Amino acid sequence: xSDEILFAEDDGEEEIVNSGKWKVLIVDDEPEVHAVTKLAxxxxxxxxxxxxxxxxxxxxxxxxxxxxxxxxxxxxLDVVMETDDAGLKVADFIRNEAHxxxxxxxxxxxxxxxxxxxxxIINYDINDYKSKTELTAQKLFTVVISAxxxxxxxxxxxxxxxxxxxxxxxxxxxxxxxxxxxxIEGIVQQLASLLGGTKGAVYLTSAVAxxxxxxxxxxxxxxxxxxxxxxxxRSGEKLEQxxxxxxxxxxxxxxxNKCLVYEDEYLVAYCGSKNQKGSLLxxxxxxxxxxxxxxxxxxxxxxxxQIAFDNVLLTKDIEDTQREVxxxxxxAMEYHFGEGKHIQRMVKICDVLGxxxxxxxxxxxxxxxAVPLHDIGKVKVPEGILAKDDELDEQELNxxxxxxxxxxxxxxxxxxxxxxxxxxIARDHHEFWNGNGYPRGKSGENIHIFCRITSLADTYDSLxxxxxxxxxxxxxxxxxxxxxEKGQKFDPTLVDSLLTNIEEIEDIIAKYPDEE
Numbered sequence: 171x172s173d174e175i176l177f178a179e180d181d182g183e184e185e186i187v188n189s190g191k192w193k194v195l196i197v198d199d200e201p202e203v204h205a206v207t208k209l210a211x212x213x214x215x216x217x218x219x220x221x222x223x224x225x226x227x228x229x230x231x232x233x234x235x236x237x238x239x240x241x242x243x244x245x246x247l248d249v250v251m252e253t254d255d256a257g258l259k260v261a262d263f264i265r266n267e268a269h270x271x272x273x274x275x276x277x278x279x280x281x282x283x284x285x286x287x288x289x290x291i292i293n294y295d296i297n298d299y300k301s302k303t304e305l306t307a308q309k310l311f312t313v314v315i316s317a318x319x320x321x322x323x324x325x326x327x328x329x330x331x332x333x334x335x336x337x338x339x340x341x342x343x344x345x346x347x348x349x350x351x352x353x354i355e356g357i358v359q360q361l362a363s364l365l366g367g368t369k370g371a372v373y374l375t376s377a378v379a380x381x382x383x384x385x386x387x388x389x390x391x392x393x394x395x396x397x398x399x400x401x402x403x404r405s406g407e408k409l410e411q412x413x414x415x416x417x418x419x420x421x422x423x424x425x426x427n428k429c430l431v432y433e434d435e436y437l438v439a440y441c442g443s444k445n446q447k448g449s450l451l452x453x454x455x456x457x458x459x460x461x462x463x464x465x466x467x468x469x470x471x472x473x474x475x476q477i478a479f480d481n482v483l484l485t486k487d488i489e490d491t492q493r494e495v496x497x498x499x500x501x502a503m504e505y506h507f508g509e510g511k512h513i514q515r516m517v518k519i520c521d522v523l524g525x526x527x528x529x530x531x532x533x534x535x536x537x538x539x540a541v542p543l544h545d546i547g548k549v550k551v552p553e554g555i556l557a558k559d560d561e562l563d564e565q566e567l568n569x570x571x572x573x574x575x576x577x578x579x580x581x582x583x584x585x586x587x588x589x590x591x592x593x594x595i596a597r598d599h600h601e602f603w604n605g606n607g608y609p610r611g612k613s614g615e616n617i618h619i620f621c622r623i624t625s626l627a628d629t630y631d632s633l634x635x636x637x638x639x640x641x642x643x644x645x646x647x648x649x650x651x652x653x654x655e656k657g658q659k660f661d662p663t664l665v666d667s668l669l670t671n672i673e674e675i676e677d678i679i680a681k682y683p684d685e686e
Contacts, residue, residue, distance in 0.1 A: 191222035192318055193241055197232040197260060198248040198278070203302070207246060210307040216318050217457070229256040233263050242273045243321045244314060249279040249290075258294060265295045272324050274317035278302050369455025370399030374409055374421070376447050392425065392450060399455075413452070421450055430469055432460060439472035496542050496592075511682040512631055513542045518678040519627040526667035527619060537620050540592035544599050544624050547577025574600050574609045591620065599624040602659045622661040626652070626668060629660075634679055645676060 194211070196204050204225050214221050224239070226232040228251050236242065245264070249257035257277060264270050275296040280303070290299055297320065298313060305313070374392040392409040394401065404412050409421060417438075420431040424438040428448065431438045435456060441449040451472050460468075517538050524534045551573050555566050562570060577596030581589050598612060598621035605613030633648040643651070649669065656665040668675065 190219055192216065192219055192243040193222050193224060193239060194314070195224045195226060195232065195235055195242050195245040197226045197245060197257065199227050199251040203248070207310070210310050211314060214311065214314065216315060217322070228252050229260045232260045236264055236268045236270060240270070244274045244276060244317045246276050246278055249277055250281050258290065261294045261296055271295070272321060272328070274321050276300065276313060276317060278305065370397070370401050371454070372397045372401045372404070372412065372452040373449065374452065375449035417452070417454070421452060425450055430465060432465060434459065437468065439468050441472040496539055499542065499546070511684055512635065515631045515678055515682045516624070516627045517541050518682070519631060519675055520623050522671050522674055522678070523623045523627060523664055523667055526671060527623065527664065529619070536588060536591050537623065539588055540595055540620070541624055543577070543581065543592040544595050544628065545573065545577070546580060547573035547575070547596055550576040571600070571608050574598070594618055595621055595624050599628060601625070603661050604658050607659070622664055626660050626664050630668065630675070631679065635684055645672070
């Protein structure tokens with residue numbers, strides 16, 4: 171990445187723009203105190219933000235305000251109101267019931283003897299304790315400035331914590347596309363926090379690993395990979411669809427010159443890459459002018475983001491290759507055995523049933539990758555048996571059943587978790603819930619959930635689509651047969667899930683019809 175940093179032209183005298191307000195809650199049973207406080211702090215401005223006053227006149231009203239607002243910056247809290255310790259009860263509520271540890275609590279009392287300062291400081295999580303008589307306008311100004319600084323810094327630390335937590339959470343499963351999204355969202359949040367917060371952020375890339383398929387996209391153009399704030403739902407859209415005017419021109423400048431473009435309201439950082447054409451990180455709504463350290467941080471940060479992105483793209487390419495190989499094997503088997511698009515439909519139906527069964531995204535991914543190999547053992551079954559239109563005799567039926575063990579033995583020696591899963595499904599997807607299946611007579615939950623799902627998906631799709639030895643059934647008759655085997659051949663819970671999601675499953679069957 172170039173060390174060049176571009177700045178916007180100076181249009182003249184800098185204009186101060188308020189970016190929101192600090193919420194200050196006044197809790198006091200004397201209306202005059204509210205009026206005087208607002209008067210003393212009426213022209214208060216901190217970091218281009220003035221104050222938004224909220225009033226409560228007793229402890230219960232104060233508690234209700236905290237139930238409705240989670241962004242109170244400072245509370246000026248009277249101790250003695252409807253009871254001698256009403257204010258202390260509110261302070262306890264804020265910290266221990268509302269679990270709000272961000273709001274700065276400043277206790278004010280006109281009767282300090284009733285609530286000694288030492289006892290209050292020790293026993294309650296408050297941030298300052300003042301007598302009303304000592305709070306002049308200047309001292310009140312100083313106290314509120316100090317409290318707001320603390321509130322700002324605590325929120326900045328919390329944003330950092332959330333960003334780090336998201337990165338750590340994603341790193342455990344970084345090599346799936348969803349984890350990649352979480353990872354980038356986390357580090358964008360981290361950077362926004364370090365800069366003091368932003369209104370929006372966008373990560374734009376020309377890479378093909380977007381959150382939705384980018385097969386038809388132009389590799390020479392930039393698309394939103396993920397966004398935050400106003401850009402959260404813009405994934406997959408072109409740069410020109412998301413930004414316009416000066417922002418669009420700045421993005422093009424940063425991309426073409428491989429540099430950081432910084433302006434008062436936003437910045438664009440080029441993220442260099444050895445393997446791709448590079449990406450852009452766009453941050454809008456900057457709360458302040460960035461110093462040299464901030465800009466250097468953005469530069470280093472954007473370089474590291476792209477390194478992580480490239481590494482995951484490489485892993486994704488390996489995973490996609492693995493998926494494609496298995497899918498092609500499955501399609502070859504469909505063609506060889508004359509099963510049309512049976513496997514394609516099965517994968518989609520398994521995804522629906524697996525989702526309803528509570529499988530994680532990683533488990534769903536493994537299941538759907540392994541399912542195309544469920545009948546791979548049939549390659550060792552004589553073609554005359556598979557093609558026979560008449561009923562099979564006992565010897566032929568036993569030979570056919572051996573395909574389950576054939577498939578298992580073909581795959582079981584692999585060290586790859588995906589192939590091991592495929593071996594298990596190949597062997598056990600003909601086991602019955604009641605133990606009367608084959609090859610090993612397993613029953614109930616001793617049959618892996620992947621195999622139970624595959625069994626139901628395989629059977630339902632076979633009932634609904636014509637096979638060599640049977641005609642297809644309509645939905646009503648197919649469901650009657652499935653329900654008659656509930657608790658016998660099939661897991662009862664999975665049958666209920668199929669019935670609940672039958673419209674979605676039938677949409678899958680309609681979308682992938684067998685070719686005549």
